[in-house]
Amino acid sequence: MRTEKIILKNYVLDVVKPSHFIIFIDFTGLKVSAFSELRKRLKTVNCRCLVAKNTLIRIALSEIKPKELLTEDLFKGPTALLTSEGQDVAAVAKILKNFIAEFQLPKIKSAIVEKSLFNETDFLKLADLSSLEVLRSQILSALQSTGTRLVRLINEPASALARIVEKYSKKQS
Template sequence: MRPEKTSIAADIQNCLKQSSFLFMVGYAGMQVAHFDELRKRLKAVNAKLCVVKNTLLLRAMQGLGFSKFGLDFCGQNALITGDGDVCAAAKVLRLFALEFEKPAIKMGMLGDVPLSLAQVEVLASLPSYDELRAQLLGLFKEPAGRLLRVLSEPGASLVRLFWLKANKSVPPL
């Protein structure tokens, strides 16, 4: 292999090492404007899109031990890598594919575990980290709110009783 191709394969390998997830998409038929829009959306969730040659990607993945997954590298493929929220990146991909009917998600990897298309769809349907944190805080807050309502109810009942007596809106007991 020529030295420049070896250097490119090494760069791809470094990118894959630093990434916590990887999605492979087929981009056949996409326009440059769509690529720009997808890159902008992925950048917002700390992910990036790279178009690479299949042979260089195969060589880089073999160097990392990913060759055992038997990935299908036919057609025009692009990689989406990142170290942020994998669910947010999958969600961006799914929404973009629904909006523009491209790119086609082929597969994904989370760490060194391969993901099928169905598993990528499940990741895309999960809430983001921020939504999960908000739900968790709501769960922590709920028991304290219930306890506060239970403790304040006797005093509130007494106030309502005095108010009703003062307004004589109920018959005396």
């Protein structure tokens, strides 16, 4: 492999390795201005868009991803990779869903989230999920309310006994 290709392959690896997900999109027919707009929107959620030759992407990804996830369909036609070191794949899915509704492009070929493969339909279902911050706050709220209930439950027998003793002492007086 030529030195230039090795450098490009290593660049692709540097972009993809720390990412929690990789989304493969086909941007055929998307105008340059629209593609720039997509990149701008994705940047708001710290998502990168990388365009490279399919053979280079295939070689780079085969070093870090299981081969069964890298089907031949992923490497037909122009391919762009969307990656992010952030874990909020739902935010990226929302941006893509809104962008596709507005421009009817790009086509999502597939997505690899952690070690799972998603088709376009399943991936766009992630857009309906709440954001990571909202989910975290819901979990924290549920844990806090459970803890409060547990403390009340533990204190209840002592409180009931205190109420009985108080009533009995008032009765004796």
